[in-house]
Each structure stands twice: as C-alpha cells, then as structure tokens.
Amino acid sequence: xxxxxxxxxxxxxxxxxxxxxxxxxxxxSEVAGSGTIFVDEAKVIFSDVISPMEKxxxxxxxxxxxxxxxxxxxxxxxxxxxxxxxxxxxxxKELIMQLNVVFEGDSPYSGEVDxxxxxxxxxxxSNEVSGVATVNYVVKVTRMNIPIVRVRSTSINLILxxxxxxxxxxxxxxxxxxxxxx
Amino acid sequence: xxxQVKYSRFRSLLEFLSIDLSMAxxxxxxxxxxxxxxxxxxxxxxxxxxxxxxxxxxxxxLYFATILPKxxxxxxxxxxVAYGFAGEIERGLMQTYLTYPIKRxxxxxxxxxxxxxxxxxxxxxxxxxxxxxxxxxxxxxYGSQVLLLIISVAGPxxxxxxxxxxxxxxxxxxxxxxxxxxxxxxxIAILEMAMLYFAGATxxxxxxxxxxxxxxxxxxxxxxxxxxxxxxxxxxxxxxxAASYLIAHYFLSFxxxxxxxxxxxxxxxxx
Numbered sequence: 001x002x003x004x005x006x007x008x009x010x011x012x013x014x015x016x017x018x019x020x021x022x023x024x025x026x027x028x029s030e031v032a033g034s035g036t037i038f039v040d041e042a043k044v045i046f047s048d049v050i051s052p053m054e055k056x057x058x059x060x061x062x063x064x065x066x067x068x069x070x071x072x073x074x075x076x077x078x079x080x081x082x083x084x085x086x087x088x089x090x091x092x093k094e095l096i097m098q099l100n101v102v103f104e105g106d107s108p109y110s111g112e113v114d115x116x117x118x119x120x121x122x123x124x125x126s127n128e129v130s131g132v133a134t135v136n137y138v139v140k141v142t143r144m145n146i147p148i149v150r151v152r153s154t155s156i157n158l159i160l161x162x163x164x165x166x167x168x169x170x171x172x173x174x175x176x177x178x179x180x181x182x
Numbered sequence: 183x184x185x186q187v188k189y190s191r192f193r194s195l196l197e198f199l200s201i202d203l204s205m206a207x208x209x210x211x212x213x214x215x216x217x218x219x220x221x222x223x224x225x226x227x228x229x230x231x232x233x234x235x236x237x238x239x240x241x242x243x244l245y246f247a248t249i250l251p252k253x254x255x256x257x258x259x260x261x262x263v264a265y266g267f268a269g270e271i272e273r274g275l276m277q278t279y280l281t282y283p284i285k286r287x288x289x290x291x292x293x294x295x296x297x298x299x300x301x302x303x304x305x306x307x308x309x310x311x312x313x314x315x316x317x318x319x320x321x322x323x324y325g326s327q328v329l330l331l332i333i334s335v336a337g338p339x340x341x342x343x344x345x346x347x348x349x350x351x352x353x354x355x356x357x358x359x360x361x362x363x364x365x366x367x368x369x370i371a372i373l374e375m376a377m378l379y380f381a382g383a384t385x386x387x388x389x390x391x392x393x394x395x396x397x398x399x400x401x402x403x404x405x406x407x408x409x410x411x412x413x414x415x416x417x418x419x420x421x422x423x424a425a426s427y428l429i430a431h432y433f434l435s436f437x438x439x440x441x442x443x444x445x446x447x448x449x450x451x452x453x
Contacts (some may be wrong), residue, residue: 004212007212007213008213011217015216015220015224016219019224051431052318117318146224147316147318151224152313154311154315
C-alpha cells in the first residue's frame, strides 16, 4: 500500500486540473460605452462584486489613457466616486492607490480577470496627459459552472502533494524493474 | 539473544487489512474510482442564480449531483461485498482466513472496512472536496451543517452495504450476490420513491417516519424547505428532529451490522 494514497491524491489533482479546462459559460452580462475624456478627468466604467464563478473580459479602445483595474473587499464602505461616473483624475488616483491594484497600464487594453474569492472589481480609465481622448469599452461578465481559479490552484497543490507522497510507490516499481523483484 | 516477536492483535489486524486492501484495490482501481468521483461531482456544479439562496443551490447540488456517484458507490459496495465476502467463501479463502491467528471479529471489521467503508469515505471526501471548491461561501458559513448534510446523503450507502453483507453471508456465491445487490439497489430506490409519494400524498406519520429514517437527507430538506423539489410537499421539521432522523438511520445500520457480526462470530461456518 506504500505510496497509494499519494497516487490517489495525484489523480484527483490531475482530474481537477482537466475539469477546470472544461468550464461551461452559463450566462453573460455586458457593460459597453464610448465617449470623450478631458485631461485630468477619469471615468469609473465598472464597479461591481465579482464571484469566483465569474470571469470578466475587458476591452478598452483608444490611445493616451491610463487603465486601472483595482479590487476591494466586497463588504468595505467605499467612497461614492468609486461606484461609477466621471470624476477628478488625481482624486481617484489617490483613492485607487489605497486599494489593491491588479493592473496599471496604458490603453488600448484587452484582457481577462477572475478571482478565487468574492471581490469588488473597479475599472477606471483616466486621462492624465493629452487634452481630449476618445474611448470605447466593453466589459463582459461571464458566469461559469465552476470557480476556475480556485479549482486550478487546489489542483496544483494536490498534484504537488501527490507527486511527493507517491515517491515510495515509484521507487518500489523502479526497484522491481531494476533488480527484477529480488 | 532472544528475538521473539510479541503477538499484537492490532498488528495482525493491520497486516490483514493491508492484504485485503491490496487485493480489493489493485493498482489502477483505487485511482480510477478517485478520478470518477472527483470528475462527476465537480462537473455537476449548479451555478448560483440571482434571488436564490446559496444554501438552496447547495441543496439542489447535493440532490442532483450525487445521483451518479451514489449509484457508483452502491454498485462498488455490492461488487466488493459479493466478491469480498460471498466470493471468498465460495473459493474457500474465508476458511483459510479463519485459520489465521486473528479473531473473527477482526476479520469481520477489516472486511466491512474494505468493502463498505472505503467506498463510503471515497464518497464523503469527494463530496467535501467538491463542496469546498464549488460552494466555498456556503462551506465557510454553514460548515457543520454542510458536513451533516453530506453524511446524510452518504448514509443510505452504509445501510445498503449492511443488507448486502447479510444476503452474501447466506447466499455464499459471488455472482449471485452481485446480482442480488443490483436488484436490491433498484428495489430500495423504487421503495423510496413509493414512500416519497405516499408520504407527500397522505401525510401519514408512519410513511414520513420510514422515509426520513431510510433517507435522512430528505429530513434535512424538509427542515430547510425543499423548494428545489416542488413535486414533494413534506411537513416542516426542526433541525434537531432532522438530526435525530440521521442518528436513527446510522443506528439502524449499526444494529444490522451488529446482528451480522454476531452471526459471523458465533454461528458462521465457511464450509
């Protein structure tokens, strides 16, 4: 029975990893918009609670803008300006820096985010350099059947534990192979 | 120098357990079972919909996602008991085991562990893992209740195992015992459906009592409100009552096992 528990854990880990790849999208919701942002102005385009069962894909078109993707505790009491709308760029930047910044970069931006716990996701576009910039964006929230991040991270942990604990089984099989069971 | 190895009951029990486990679960079998359980329970996830409580969604998951794993567990138990008990009596292996310096009770305990408790723990652990992964929030808030619900879902497998063990000891033939096990599984399922219908339609106490003792999960469903089963109208009961049905269910299984163990120790002759 040496190492069998390890090989069982390894199998569970591998199956979980494979299962995390066959996620089924159940429903979609979309936030889309376009407009102009003047210098020193920022726009909170998305501010909502995202569960581990949801995957968010973000597409922002337009040049010369800063994109901030920030997460906050879903139960935390936030400043009303973080809930949506057009606000002052320097003020919102100050507030953003107090939260957990997942991404900070220039537009155009395209990417996907998902989380292992419930979080409030805030996406901000800010014009910090040019006079007037036009932007159009699409934020699509897809509800999945499984929490991909959690399943994947657990599967990797199980694979690692399984690999280590099944060493005696592999060693025993190798010993039998090399010494012919003597 | 004297190198006498002292006889230890526990050591011989472990030795016999190791032999029995390696015989019942040869190399890829245990891994295949683990893969099947994990796969079916994780892919059967039910997503959270707006306006529906997370506990109700978890309830629905437990009810619908466990249909196939429960069937696999029962078939596995039937197969293990048929070949582990009846098959070994048929081939004369049980006679050899009884000549070992090991008590009959220990043989019985090891056999029950290998044939019934291992598939049961497979089911319990895979359900715990799936619940932790898919319904983390429910798991975090209602941890102990989730555990009780999982135990109540898996409970009938033990009772089924006890019935099959009793039948195997009398039939003493592997193939016939397996056939009887599969037939018993479907008979119990039909009986439960009939009782569910009668309990819902007549609301008579005897039917409800029998139904809740046989299927304690339904007792919890009726406590929390079985909104995911709109075709069943069961009376609302308290959590303590539901827990007492669960205890009664396991106690019934224990009584059946105790009677079989008594027969195996005192009366059973393998020839």
